[in-house]
Amino acid sequence: MNYPFSARLGTFSSSAVREILKLTQSKSIISFAGGLPAEEHFPVDAVGEAFQRVLAAGNSALQYGLTEGYLPLRESICRRMKKKGVTVTPEAMLLTTGSQQAIDLFTRIMIDPGDVILVERPTYLSALQVFRSNGATAVSVDGDEDGLNLKDLEEKLEKYKPKIVYVIPTFSNPTGKAWSLERRKGVLELCRRAGAVILEDDPYGELRFGDDSLTYPSLFSLDQHPNGSCVVYTSTFSKTVAPALRTGWVMADPEIIRNMARAKQAADLHSSSLDQQTLYQLIEHYDLDGHIEFVRKEYEARMRQMAELLEQQQWPGVTWNEPKGGMFFWLELPEAVDTAELLKTAVELGVAFVPGGTFYAEDPQKNTMRLNFTHTDYEGTIVGMKRLSQALESVLVK
Amino acid sequence: MNYPFSARLGTFSSSAVREILKLTQSKSIISFAGGLPAEEHFPVDAVGEAFQRVLAAGNSALQYGLTEGYLPLRESICRRMKKKGVTVTPEAMLLTTGSQQAIDLFTRIMIDPGDVILVERPTYLSALQVFRSNGATAVSVDGDEDGLNLKDLEEKLEKYKPKIVYVIPTFSNPTGKAWSLERRKGVLELCRRAGAVILEDDPYGELRFGDDSLTYPSLFSLDQHPNGSCVVYTSTFSKTVAPALRTGWVMADPEIIRNMARAKQAADLHSSSLDQQTLYQLIEHYDLDGHIEFVRKEYEARMRQMAELLEQQQWPGVTWNEPKGGMFFWLELPEAVDTAELLKTAVELGVAFVPGGTFYAEDPQKNTMRLNFTHTDYEGTIVGMKRLSQALESVLVK
Numbered sequence: 001m002n003y004p005f006s007a008r009l010g011t012f013s014s015s016a017v018r019e020i021l022k023l024t025q026s027k028s029i030i031s032f033a034g035g036l037p038a039e040e041h042f043p044v045d046a047v048g049e050a051f052q053r054v055l056a057a058g059n060s061a062l063q064y065g066l067t068e069g070y071l072p073l074r075e076s077i078c079r080r081m082k083k084k085g086v087t088v089t090p091e092a093m094l095l096t097t098g099s100q101q102a103i104d105l106f107t108r109i110m111i112d113p114g115d116v117i118l119v120e121r122p123t124y125l126s127a128l129q130v131f132r133s134n135g136a137t138a139v140s141v142d143g144d145e146d147g148l149n150l151k152d153l154e155e156k157l158e159k160y161k162p163k164i165v166y167v168i169p170t171f172s173n174p175t176g177k178a179w180s181l182e183r184r185k186g187v188l189e190l191c192r193r194a195g196a197v198i199l200e201d202d203p204y205g206e207l208r209f210g211d212d213s214l215t216y217p218s219l220f221s222l223d224q225h226p227n228g229s230c231v232v233y234t235s236t237f238s239k240t241v242a243p244a245l246r247t248g249w250v251m252a253d254p255e256i257i258r259n260m261a262r263a264k265q266a267a268d269l270h271s272s273s274l275d276q277q278t279l280y281q282l283i284e285h286y287d288l289d290g291h292i293e294f295v296r297k298e299y300e301a302r303m304r305q306m307a308e309l310l311e312q313q314q315w316p317g318v319t320w321n322e323p324k325g326g327m328f329f330w331l332e333l334p335e336a337v338d339t340a341e342l343l344k345t346a347v348e349l350g351v352a353f354v355p356g357g358t359f360y361a362e363d364p365q366k367n368t369m370r371l372n373f374t375h376t377d378y379e380g381t382i383v384g385m386k387r388l389s390q391a392l393e394s395v396l397v398k
Numbered sequence: 399m400n401y402p403f404s405a406r407l408g409t410f411s412s413s414a415v416r417e418i419l420k421l422t423q424s425k426s427i428i429s430f431a432g433g434l435p436a437e438e439h440f441p442v443d444a445v446g447e448a449f450q451r452v453l454a455a456g457n458s459a460l461q462y463g464l465t466e467g468y469l470p471l472r473e474s475i476c477r478r479m480k481k482k483g484v485t486v487t488p489e490a491m492l493l494t495t496g497s498q499q500a501i502d503l504f505t506r507i508m509i510d511p512g513d514v515i516l517v518e519r520p521t522y523l524s525a526l527q528v529f530r531s532n533g534a535t536a537v538s539v540d541g542d543e544d545g546l547n548l549k550d551l552e553e554k555l556e557k558y559k560p561k562i563v564y565v566i567p568t569f570s571n572p573t574g575k576a577w578s579l580e581r582r583k584g585v586l587e588l589c590r591r592a593g594a595v596i597l598e599d600d601p602y603g604e605l606r607f608g609d610d611s612l613t614y615p616s617l618f619s620l621d622q623h624p625n626g627s628c629v630v631y632t633s634t635f636s637k638t639v640a641p642a643l644r645t646g647w648v649m650a651d652p653e654i655i656r657n658m659a660r661a662k663q664a665a666d667l668h669s670s671s672l673d674q675q676t677l678y679q680l681i682e683h684y685d686l687d688g689h690i691e692f693v694r695k696e697y698e699a700r701m702r703q704m705a706e707l708l709e710q711q712q713w714p715g716v717t718w719n720e721p722k723g724g725m726f727f728w729l730e731l732p733e734a735v736d737t738a739e740l741l742k743t744a745v746e747l748g749v750a751f752v753p754g755g756t757f758y759a760e761d762p763q764k765n766t767m768r769l770n771f772t773h774t775d776y777e778g779t780i781v782g783m784k785r786l787s788q789a790l791e792s793v794l795v796k
C-alpha cells in the first residue's frame with residue numbers, strides 16, 4: 001500500500017557515517033570513518049564483574065526503573081563531577097541512551113518548527129539530523145582554532161533570536177579543536193545576555209592529549225549561575241567505557257531536566273537500567289580514572305602515528321590540524337576535490353573516511369574529510385593510509 | 399533564567415502511572431498501579447549466563463552496533479514468529495528501547511501536527527502521551543468486549559481520514575479484553591480500504607489464560623498482504639523476560655522499517671546492544687517458551703486470586719471484567735466516584751492503583767480504575783485488597 005508518511009519525514013536524512021558503518025561491517029575495509037573507540041581496550045572483565053554484582057543484588061535489578069535513571073549512578077556521576085569542580089545534584093541530571101538521546105530530548109522540549117539553532121561550522125552531523133528532524137533550521141557561526149567568532153555570534157544571536165546554541169568546545173567533532181578560555185567566557189556572556197541556552201556536547205572531554213597542565217573547563221562549569229545556568233551539558237560513557245552500554249547523561253537546571261524527563265517518558269519510558277546498574281558497579285569497584293588515563297595515552301600515540309603518516313605523504317595542497325584530544329583529524333583538500341566522490345574510489349581500494357560536506361549546516365565545504373585515528377591499530381593504520389594515498393593519487397595534482 | 403521552552407512542551411504531560419511508581423518506590427505501599435511483572439520470576443541466572451556468553455565472544459560485543467539492532471536477535475525473533483505462522487525477515491524488523499520507543503518512532507515518521515489518530519476507549523495512556531507530544535489529536539472509537547465497534551470505526555475513518563489506528567487487540571491495557579476473530583478481520587478490512595495504517599501494540603499476547611485452544615491471531619498475522627501489510631506490529635521482552643533489558647521490536651513493511659531506522663538514528667543511534675546480545679544468547683540457550691508457560695500459569699493464578707477477592711468484597715455498584723490474559727483488571731465504580739480523588743485516600747492507607755480517567759482520549763470516565771495483579775504476591779494482594787476496601791468505604795453507598 002501507499003503509506004501516508006509525514007511531511008517532516010523528508011528531514012530524517014540517513015547519516016552518511018552510519019551508512020558507511022554498515023558497509024564496513026560486512027567487508028574487509030579499513031575504516032577511518034566511524035567515531036569508534038579501540039575495541040581491544042574495552043574493560044571487558046571489569047564489565048563482566050560489574051554485571052555479576054548487579055545480578056547478585058537481587059531480582060529487582062531486572063525490574064522497570066525510573067525515567068530519570070538509576071539513582072546511585074546519578075549520585076556517582078555527581079561525585080565524579082565534584083572532583084572536577086562542578087557541583088551538581090541528581091535532580092539536575094538525567095540518564096539517556098547515549099548523549100545522542102540527550103540532544104534529541106532537549107531539542108524536543110525547546111524547538112517549535114521554524115526555530116533557529118546556531119551551530120559551529122563544521123559540526124557533528126547527527127546533531128544536525130536531530131535539529132532538522134525536529135523542524136529547526138540550523139545556522140552556522142564562523143569560527144577559528146580558538147572557538148566561535150564572537151562578533152559573528154553576536155550578530156547571529158541578534159538576527160535569529162535562537163533558543164539553542166549547540167557547541168562542542170572541547171575536542172570538536174569533526175575538527176578536534178579545543179576552544180580557548182577567553183572564547184568560552186565570551187560565548188557564555190553573549191548567550192546569557194541574549195537568553196539563548198547553550199547545548200554543550202562533551203563526549204570527548206576526557207580524551208585529552210598533551211601534558212596535564214592543559215585543561216579545558218566545560219562551559220557548564222564556568223556558568224554556575226545563581227539564577228539558573230544557561231548551559232545544558234551532555235556527555236557519555238561510550239568513549240571512556242564502551243558504546244554498547246549506551247549510557248549518556250545530561251546536566252542542566254532542574255526545570256529543564258524535569259521537562260526532558262517528561263519527554264523521555266513518552267520516548268521510551270527509560271533507558272536500559274541493566275546497563276546503568278552495571279556502570280554504577282564498574283565505577284564503584286574499578287579504577288575507571290586509571291583506565292581513562294590508559295586509553296588517553298593509547299589514543300595520543302595513535303594520533304601521533306597518524307600525524308606522522310600524514311606528514312610523510314606530502315600530499316600537495318592538503319592541510320590538517322593536529323587534534324588536541326578526541327578522535328579525529330580534519331583534512332582540507334584542494335578546492336576542486338569532492339571527497340564524497342573520492343570515497344567511492346577509497347572504498348573500492350579498501351579504506352573508508354567521512355566526507356566533510358555532511359558536517360555543515362549550509363554551504364558544505366566538499367573538499368574536506370574526517371579521519372578517525374582511535375579505532376584502527378598500528379598495522380591497520382599504515383595499510384589504511386597507503387590505500388588512502390592511492391585513492392588520492394587520482395585527484396591530487398603532483 | 400527564563401528558559402524558552404517549545405509550545406508543544408505543554409503536551410508532554412507526565413504519566414500518572416510513572417508519578418505513582420515514583421511514590422511507591424520510596425514508601426511501603428502495596429501497588430496495584432504499575433504494569434510490573436513479578437520480580438521473583440525473573441530468570442536471573444539465565445540472564446547472567448547469557449551475559450557471560452556475550453562477553454566470552456570477544457571485545458567487539460562492547461562496540462557500537464547497528465541502528466536496526468543486533469542481527470542475530472532479529473533472526474532469532476523471526477524464527478519465533480515463524481513458529482506462530484508469521485513470516486517476517488530481519489529487514490522488516492527494528493529493535494527498539496521497549497515497545498514504547500516503537501510507538502514513538504512510528505508516530506514521528508507518520509504524523510504531522512494536526513493529524514488524527516484513532517484509538518480504543520479506553521487505551522494505553524503512554525501511547526496517548528506520545529501521540530499528543532507529536533502534535534496528533536487522538537480520537538477514540540467505541541467498542542465492547544469483542545473489540546472496536548465496526549460501524550463507529552467506519553464513520554470515523556471517513557470523517558477524520560486518520561493515518562494511524564492504534565489498537566491493543568490482545569489483552570488490552572487497561573481493560574484486559576481480547577478481540578474476537580471476526581472483529582479483527584473487520585477492522586483490518588476497513589482500515590485497508592481507508593488507507594489507514596494499524597499500529598498493533600502487543601506486549602501481552604504471550605500472557606494468555608485459559609486452555610490452549612484459545613488463541614488470538616495478531617492482526618499482523620492476518621494481513622500478510624502481497625502489496626504491503628497495513629499493520630505495524632510491536633511487542634517486547636519486558637513482560638516475558640524482564641523490563642530492565644528494555645528491548646522491544648517492531649515488524650512492518652521494509653519501507654516503514656527503513657524510515658523508522660532513520661528516525662532512530664537521530665533519536666539515539668541504537669538501543670543497548672549489550673541487552674540485545676544478552677537476549678539473543680538467552681533465547682538460544684534457555685527454554686524461554688517453558689519460562690513463558692510458567693509465568694503464564696503464575697499470572698493466571700494471581701488473576702484468579704484477585705477475582706475471588708473482588709467477588710468477596712461485594713462492593714455495591716462496582717463491576718469488572720475477568721481478563722483473558724495480560725496484567726490488569728478494569729473496574730467501573732458508581733458514577734459519582736472520582737477515582738483520582740480516591741487514590742489520595744488509598745495511598746494514605748497504603749495501597750495504589752491507576753485512576754481510569756487518564757486512559758481516555760477524550761471525555762474521561764472518572765469512575766474507573768486499573769488494578770494490576772501480576773506484581774504483588776499472594777499475601778500482599780490480600781492486604782492490598784483490604785486497604786482498597788477501606789478506601790472505598792468512604793465513597794461507596796452501603
